[in-house]
Amino acid sequence: xxPYSHIQTPLLDIAYQxxxxxxxxxxxxxxxxxxxxxxxxxxxxxxxxxxxxxxCPALRGFxxxxxxxxxxxxxxxxxxxxxxxxxxIGALRLRQPVLAGHDWGARAAANACGLxxxxxxxxxxxxxxxxxxxxxxxxxxxxxxxYWYHWFMATPRGAEAVRAHAREFTRFxxxxxxxxxxxxxxxxxEAARAFDNPDWPAVVLHSYRHRWGFADGDPAYAxxxxxxxxxxxxxxxxxxxxxxxxxxxxPATSEGKESYFTGGYERRVLEGVGHxxxxxxxxxxxxxxxxxxxxxxxxxxSRNGG
Numbered sequence: 475x476x477p478y479s480h481i482q483t484p485l486l487d488i489a490y491q492x493x494x495x496x497x498x499x500x501x502x503x504x505x506x507x508x509x510x511x512x513x514x515x516x517x518x519x520x521x522x523x524x525x526x527x528x529x530c531p532a533l534r535g536f537x538x539x540x541x542x543x544x545x546x547x548x549x550x551x552x553x554x555x556x557x558x559x560x561x562x563i564g565a566l567r568l569r570q571p572v573l574a575g576h577d578w579g580a581r582a583a584a585n586a587c588g589l590x591x592x593x594x595x596x597x598x599x600x601x602x603x604x605x606x607x608x609x610x611x612x613x614x615x616x617x618x619x620x621y622w623y624h625w626f627m628a629t630p631r632g633a634e635a636v637r638a639h640a641r642e643f644t645r646f647x648x649x650x651x652x653x654x655x656x657x658x659x660x661x662x663x664e665a666a667r668a669f670d671n672p673d674w675p676a677v678v679l680h681s682y683r684h685r686w687g688f689a690d691g692d693p694a695y696a697x698x699x700x701x702x703x704x705x706x707x708x709x710x711x712x713x714x715x716x717x718x719x720x721x722x723x724x725p726a727t728s729e730g731k732e733s734y735f736t737g738g739y740e741r742r743v744l745e746g747v748g749h750x751x752x753x754x755x756x757x758x759x760x761x762x763x764x765x766x767x768x769x770x771x772x773x774x775x776s777r778n779g780g
Contacts, residue, residue, distance in 0.1 A: 475664070476515070478538050483561035485546055489538035490531040490562070493518050497527030499595075499771035500568050501763075504559065505530065506577020506601070507678065508644035509750070510537055510668035513576065516756035517763070524764055525771030526572075531562050533578060535677030537668040548673050549692040550681025552578075552607055553699040556585025563593060572767055573710075574598035576752055577722075578681075581607065588706040589698055596767050597710040600759070601720055601749050603728035604712075604735075605705035609687040617724055623647065627682045637675045641666050651722040652748020661753070711738035713766040715759060717747035740766065 478489040491511050501521050503514040511530035518528040532539040533555060535548065559582045563571065573594040575583035580602040587594055605611075613621070626632035635643045648662055668674075683689035691699055712735045716728045725743055732739050742762060747754045764770070 475512070478532070480538070481562065481565045482542065483558065483565050485542060486534055486558060486561070487540045487542060488531050488558070488562050488565075489540075490529050491518070492530075493522035493528040494525070495527055497522065497525050497771055499525065499767075500527045500529065500571040501767075502559070502563065502568070502571045502573050502583075503528060503530045503752075504573070504575040504579030504582050505533065505536070506575070506579045507681075508647055508665070508669065509577070509753075510665040512664050512668075513750065513753055517752050517760045520757070520760035521763065524769070529566070529568075529571075531559075532668060533582070533677075534558055535671055535673040537671060539671070541673060547692045547694075548676035548680060549684070549695065550677040550679070551684045551691045551695060551699065552581045552585055552681070553589075553695040553702055554692065555582035556589055556702070557695060557698055559583060559586040560590055560593065570595040572596045572598065572763070574600070574763060575602075576600040576750070577602060584708065585698075585702055587708050587710045588702050591709045594710045597708065597712040598763055598766065599712065599714045599728075600751050601716055601723055603716075603723065604708075604714075604731050606723075606727055607685065607705065608703065609685065614724075614726070617727060620722055620724065624682045624686060627679055628686070628688045633675075633679055636678055640669045640674070644669065647722070648750075651720065652717070652750055652754060653719045653721075653746065656748065656750075656754055705734065707733075708735050709737045711735075711766075712740070713762065714739075714741040715751055715762055716741070716743050717749060717751050717754070718743045718745040719747060720749045722749040 476491045573583040580599040716725045
């Protein structure tokens, strides 16, 4: 298992994995739910081999990342995830990294770009359609069925599942969001260790409850949330990768989003791939990122900060 380094931001001690510290360009790869930084391992290896410095932080509530203060609300709201990512970039003094995110990580990366235009040289979103954070959004009945777990977590029984049966609950997502027997048991166990973080249940429950208006947000993020509602137009060149067999977020949820992007936009559907493309088809994901970003890391663009 790759060791973690740590960096402090105003609210968090963020744990992150790193590849190729001397790389000439930087890529920050952000994991989703229910997953961990290890989900990016093969993609990170490939990007590092092509000259990128690669950083994979653990989100608040996951893995070794910890809140610095006991009295900080354990918010999981999406504005907070975006602000955390900006704080991480600032603490490491990164200059216009490539930001790639899966699931929660995609929302964090997009929100970071919405809050601070120009923060990223490129934006890559996996398995998430942009502009789908609004509680009042239209949902097809098929997508509403897929989101059963969101609303389950708004109930006492769902809260108990998260607090007392995290592995059983999250393994069900892995088993049903992608086709076939796509993962080895040890891969799930590696990811599930990130759910042993003492703040994981509170952050997860608040995230999904807040997303649908069942819980108030942390007032500290009210300004950021206002800037992100409705979803702002993004200026970073953006690539969307969506599994054609995604049984969590249907591929249709990322269709027709071109008007949100002014810096260039591409979307690719990976046929036969479910909700975890960087795990299920890591070489295809790495190929797509490298092609979108211009191949191997060269020149001065997006060099690391001091």
